[in-house]
Amino acid sequence: MNKQDLRLFLIRRFLILMAVMYLSGELLNLFFSVAGFPLLYRLLSYLDIRFVSDGSVITDLLHLLCYFLADFLPGDLSQWVKQGIDSGTWGIQISVNASYAGGISGRLLRFGIFCVVLFLLELRMAPYLVGGFFYCRMVVKKMNELLEEEKEQQQAFERRRNLLLSDIAHDIKTPVTTICGYCRALSEGLVAEEKKQSYLDVIYQKSLRMDELLTLLFEYVKLESEGFTLHKERGDLAELVRKMTALLYTDFEDKSITVVTEISEEDTAFEMDALQLGRAVTNLLTNALRYGKAGGRVLVRLDDYEITVADDGEPIDPAFAAHIFDPFTRADSARTSKGGSGLGLGIAKKIVEMHGGKLVLNQNFGEGYTKAFQIRLQGA
Numbered sequence: 210m211n212k213q214d215l216r217l218f219l220i221r222r223f224l225i226l227m228a229v230m231y232l233s234g235e236l237l238n239l240f241f242s243v244a245g246f247p248l249l250y251r252l253l254s255y256l257d258i259r260f261v262s263d264g265s266v267i268t269d270l271l272h273l274l275c276y277f278l279a280d281f282l283p284g285d286l287s288q289w290v291k292q293g294i295d296s297g298t299w300g301i302q303i304s305v306n307a308s309y310a311g312g313i314s315g316r317l318l319r320f321g322i323f324c325v326v327l328f329l330l331e332l333r334m335a336p337y338l339v340g341g342f343f344y345c346r347m348v349v350k351k352m353n354e355l356l357e358e359e360k361e362q363q364q365a366f367e368r369r370r371n372l373l374l375s376d377i378a379h380d381i382k383t384p385v386t387t388i389c390g391y392c393r394a395l396s397e398g399l400v401a402e403e404k405k406q407s408y409l410d411v412i413y414q415k416s417l418r419m420d421e422l423l424t425l426l427f428e429y430v431k432l433e434s435e436g437f438t439l440h441k442e443r444g445d446l447a448e449l450v451r452k453m454t455a456l457l458y459t460d461f462e463d464k465s466i467t468v469v470t471e472i473s474e475e476d477t478a479f480e481m482d483a484l485q486l487g488r489a490v491t492n493l494l495t496n497a498l499r500y501g502k503a504g505g506r507v508l509v510r511l512d513d514y515e516i517t518v519a520d521d522g523e524p525i526d527p528a529f530a531a532h533i534f535d536p537f538t539r540a541d542s543a544r545t546s547k548g549g550s551g552l553g554l555g556i557a558k559k560i561v562e563m564h565g566g567k568l569v570l571n572q573n574f575g576e577g578y579t580k581a582f583q584i585r586l587q588g589a
Contacts, residue, residue: 215355222347226340233336369535380422384415425552428488432559439482439563446477446586447511453490454509457498464503466520471510479514479586481564489560489568492553493518493582508578514566514588519574519581530570534558554582561586 331338391408394400400408431437451472461468493516497507501520508519525533534554554568561568566586574581 226344230336230340237333381419384419387415388412429552429556432556439485441480441482443478443480444483446479447472449483449487450490450511450516453487453494457494460498461507466501467506469506469508485560486564489557490516492557496553514586516584517581519578521578524572524579533570
């Protein structure tokens with residue numbers, strides 16, 4: 210749960226609690242008007258105590274409480290409080306004319322009345338006190354849940370980071386080992402003259418592989434780094450998709466893959482970082498090129514603000530699909546150089562999310578395609 214969700218949750222609970230407290234307060238007001246105050250007036254009248262007020266229930270109870278509490282204050286202060294109430298300054302008048310008012314018995318009786326009034330006041334305030342208690346308890350419980358969730362996320366992050374470092378070390382070590390072995394063989398004259406060129410070609414290919422991996426890793430870390438921002442400008446989304454597709458058209462032809470484009474000729478205005486969003490589209494196209502079926506088809510479609518890259522290659526295993534956007538995740542579990550780095554889709558997902566959109570895998574796309582990656586952006 211993010212901060213926005215937490216804020217909405219607390220606001221909703223607060224409003225519900227306020228409604229419950231209001232209804233409870235109205236029911237107690239009804240009780241006081243029908244039974245509580247009539248009984249209290251009858252008791253005060255029986256004890257020859259005159260009580261006149263036009264205030265609310267809580268105000269009346271507070272004034273009664275102050276009046277009888279004044280008996281336990283120093284003389285002058287007690288007289289000042291009582292005179293203020295008796296004169297009607299506080300919107301209430303109380304006068305005690307009974308003969309029992311003095312002496313110890315009078316004090317005990319007034320203390321008893323004080324306790325009754327205090328009880329009634331607590332009863333009237335009960336909805337607010339109970340509501341406040343449960344709301345505070347709910348907030349504390351929710352904060353504890355969030356702290357526990359944060360702790361679990363941190364632990365999961367640590368596990369992913371350790372796995373990421375392990376995968377980086379593995380993917381870099383493999384080409385480095387090959388390069389070191391081939392260079393040593395060449396330097397020690399262990400390679401026949403006619404095979405030297407093939408050794409040099411392997412070294413070059415492995416170097417390119419390392420360069421590609423480090424470039425992708427740099428892009429992934431850059432997107433993750435704090436303070437990285439997109440440089441958005443208003444541009445044509447349709448033209449961007451066409452341009453990225455055209456750049457890889459020759460590669461698709463080399464693999465005998467037919468590219469089906471469904472992109473409107475009309476401008477699709479969108480506020481975007483063309484470099485980064487173009488990289489996301491390119492990564493999806495590269496993924497389709499790498500894992501698409503030779504002689505098959507790849508669909509590139511822009512429908513409103515939804516970009517679709519679909520292919521008819523092998524479907525993705527559901528267990529693997531659940532983690533397909535995680536870094537260094539790829540189908541070849543042996544982690545051979547035949548597949549990709551496992552970073553391209555993760556980079557694409559982060560770029561799309563930074564544009565306020567979503568990148569999803571749809572394996573029920575249909576139209577003769579086994580899977581489709583779809584970028585869903587929010588239009589202007």
